[in-house]
Amino acid sequence: MLKTPFPKSVIIIGCGIVGAATAFFLAGRGVDVTIIEREGPAAAATGAADGAVSVASKKPGPMMTAALAGISVYRDLLAQGILETVFKPRPTYVLASSDEEVPVVEAHVGALRSAGVAVNLLDRKDIHGRFPALSPEVRLGAEVKDDGHAIGYAVVHRLLTASGVKVRRRVEARSLIVSRPGHVTGVETAEGRIEASAVVITAGSGSDRLLGLDGVLMPRKGQLLVTERAPELNASMPGSIMSGRYLLSKGTQKGGAPSERGYGLVIDPLTTGQFLIGGTRENNNAGKSNDLEAVARILRDAVALVPRLAQVRLLRAFAGIRTAVADGLPLIGRAPAIENVFVATGFEGDGICLGPMVGKAVASLILGEPAPLDLSAFNPARFAPKEIAA
Ligand SMILES: Cc1cc2nc3c(=O)[nH]c(=O)nc-3n(C[C@H](O)[C@H](O)[C@H](O)COP(=O)(O)OP(=O)(O)OC[C@H]3O[C@@H](n4cnc5c(N)ncnc54)[C@H](O)[C@@H]3O)c2cc1C
Numbered sequence: 001m002l003k004t005p006f007p008k009s010v011i012i013i014g015c016g017i018v019g020a021a022t023a024f025f026l027a028g029r030g031v032d033v034t035i036i037e038r039e040g041p042a043a044a045a046t047g048a049a050d051g052a053v054s055v056a057s058k059k060p061g062p063m064m065t066a067a068l069a070g071i072s073v074y075r076d077l078l079a080q081g082i083l084e085t086v087f088k089p090r091p092t093y094v095l096a097s098s099d100e101e102v103p104v105v106e107a108h109v110g111a112l113r114s115a116g117v118a119v120n121l122l123d124r125k126d127i128h129g130r131f132p133a134l135s136p137e138v139r140l141g142a143e144v145k146d147d148g149h150a151i152g153y154a155v156v157h158r159l160l161t162a163s164g165v166k167v168r169r170r171v172e173a174r175s176l177i178v179s180r181p182g183h184v185t186g187v188e189t190a191e192g193r194i195e196a197s198a199v200v201i202t203a204g205s206g207s208d209r210l211l212g213l214d215g216v217l218m219p220r221k222g223q224l225l226v227t228e229r230a231p232e233l234n235a236s237m238p239g240s241i242m243s244g245r246y247l248l249s250k251g252t253q254k255g256g257a258p259s260e261r262g263y264g265l266v267i268d269p270l271t272t273g274q275f276l277i278g279g280t281r282e283n284n285n286a287g288k289s290n291d292l293e294a295v296a297r298i299l300r301d302a303v304a305l306v307p308r309l310a311q312v313r314l315l316r317a318f319a320g321i322r323t324a325v326a327d328g329l330p331l332i333g334r335a336p337a338i339e340n341v342f343v344a345t346g347f348e349g350d351g352i353c354l355g356p357m358v359g360k361a362v363a364s365l366i367l368g369e370p371a372p373l374d375l376s377a378f379n380p381a382r383f384a385p386k387e388i389a390a
Contacts, residue, residue, distance in 0.1 A: 007031060007197040007340070007366055011187050013173040013210065014038075014203035016046035017351060018344050020156040020163075021359020022200050027163040029367060034196065035165060036189060038172035042153035044204050045351060048288065048320020049152045050224055050266060050278050052240065053353045056092035056144035057247060059108075060115040062329060062377035066354055068117070069373045073357040074148060082162050086155055088271055089148040091239035094247065095127070097137045097305060101244030108247055109142045118145045133236050133306050141241075149240065149268055152352045159356070173203065173210060182339050198340040198366055205285075205323045207345040211335055216383045217346055219285035220262075220322040222278060223294045225302075229273035230312045240268040243305065261294065265301045267309075275312065277302045281322075281349070290317040324348040332358055332378040333365065342366060343380050 010026055012019045015037035023033045037043070053074050058064035077083040096105040112119045120143040127141035128134055160167065171191050176184045176199060186195035201207050208217040246264030262281025270276055280294050295317050303310045325331060325346035335341040342365060344358050351358075361371040 006368070009034070009196040010198045010200060010366065011036060011194055011196040012200045012202055013187060014201070014206065015041040015156065015160075015167050016044055016202060016204055017042070017152050017156055017355030018347070018358050018362075019200070019202035020159040021356045022202060022344065022362045023165040023359070024159040024163040024356075025360045025363035026366065027165050029363065031366075033163070033165045034194060035167045036171040036173055036187065036194065037167050037169055038206070040169050041160060041167055042156045045320050045322055046152040046156060046355070048222070048224070048318055049352050050268060050276055051150050051152055051352050052092065052266065052268070053087065053148040053150050054092050054144070054240075055112070055117055056094055056142075056147055056242060060111055063350065064115050064117075066357070066373055066378075067350065070350075070354040070357040071146060071148065073360055073372065074150065077356060082158055083150065083155065085271070086158055087148055087150040089146070092144045092147040093122075093127070093131070093239055093241045094142040094144065094244060095134070095241055095305065096139045096141070096244045097135065098244075099139075102139055104244040104247055105140060105142055108244075112142070112144065119143065120145070131237060131241070133233060133308050134241075135305055135307055138305070143239075147239070149270075150352060152355075155352070155355070159359075173206075176210060176338075176341060182337055184338060184341055198342065200362060200366070201335070201341065201343040202345060202362075204345055205321060207323075207331075207343060211343060211380070213331075213380075213383055216326050216331075218283070218324050218326065220324050220348060221280065221282040221284050221286055221319060222322055222349070223280045223290050223298065223317065223319045224276060224278040225295065225298055225317050226315050227275040227277065227309070228313045228315050230275070231273040233306075233308050233312065234269045234273045234275065237267075237269040237306075240266060241305065242266045243301070263294075263297060263301065265298070265305060267302055267306060274315070275302075275309065285321055288319050288321075290319050322348045322351075327382070330354070330358075330378050331380040331383075332361060332375050333380050336381045336384065
């Protein structure tokens with residue numbers, strides 16, 4: 001295995017949640033960290049996410065194991081006071097509100113239980129007792145107990161503040177400086193060269209060009225809505241709710257046909273008294289705009305599930321682009337055939353949940369210490385680079 005000596009300095013390319021978390025864990029060990037960011041912290045997916053820190057939508061396998069490790073790192077950071085008021089532990093309720101969704105949710109409960117996740121199957125009476133505001137159409141629900149919620153940009157702010165690492169804003173990485181095959185000495189930017197003993201690429205959709213992995217990453221647009229405050233209704237919801245169709249849109253469970261635009265409803269009661277409602281999962285990169293068809297459909301679905309939302313005003317709609325990997329698993333680890341470049345990207349709709357844990361894992365790899373998770377399923381070397389941008 002390639003081994004790097006303890007790095008004196010590390011450049012992190014991209015300041016989303018993964019870059020900020022990597023900076024936090026490296027700086028905590030005395031490494032001199034520079035983050036370069038082509039826009040500003042949380043400017044891309046991290047600033048446009050819902051924020052479910054959740055195992056509820058995962059199927060058993062490496063992503064479920066990663067999500068459980070991700071939740072555990074959130075709990076540690078909460079206990080240390082770093083994510084106080086930013087990470088809110090709360091359950092997720094996966095609901096079946098049509099005959100088609102009943103077997104989907106039941107199969108999912110079986111899958112979660114087989115992986116040791118704490119989950120309760122609630123029949124019609126129990127779920128309506130728990131959520132009086134739900135439509136009578138809801139037939140059953142699965143309560144996934146140990147989930148939570150975090151606002152991505154707030155996590156980034158806390159991690160940067162706690163680490164003291166400064167971000168060099170509006171500096172775009174153009175290429176890696178390759179000094180000899182398999183080794184880099186820094187990054188070429190529009191502002192000139194920056195040198196360091198190791199480089200971490202956490203540049204979301206900008207990562208593949210730097211790594212010569214064209215065609216491996218793909219965009220998945222998502223549209224979300226935020227309502228005004230409705231404290232009474234909000235207080236009557238003990239956790240977030242997720243439609244059985246969301247599992248279909250994520251490919252977690254088979255059954256029915258996922259809709260073309262990947263509609264799958266999630267309603268999150270925020271600590272502000274507002275509701276965050278999503279969303280779509282579209283196979284395109286069509287900017288940060290919303291369209292009326294999607295907004296109207298998400299609202300219709302939300303009101304069908306929680307009829308009292310019809311009295312709550314919509315404040316704003318926004319959209320972001322998730323970065324997915326062709327085989328559905330993120331890239332986390334040493335860059336193929338370069339001893340001192342590391343990559344962590346391709347988290348699609350799970351990067352808020354996984355981000356802090358991935359930052360910890362990447363820092364461990366760089367420091368040559370045991371990672372908080374077996375990363376072998378995520379090894380970037382499963383894709384061969386065409387040509388490194390150098
Ligand atoms: C609508 C929507 C809903 C979501 N909901 C959830 C959810 O409920 N739960 C969950 O866990 N996840 C969710 N996600 C996914 C989550 O937001 C992402 O997986 C996560 O934010 C990815 O973080 P990142 O740090 O890898 O990338 P990003 O946040 O995309 O950050 C990458 C950064 O790199 C910078 N950059 C790119 N190229 C360069 C370059 N060449 N030089 C310098 N800087 C560069 C970009 O400007 C950007 O700031 C959602 C995403 C969307 C869009």
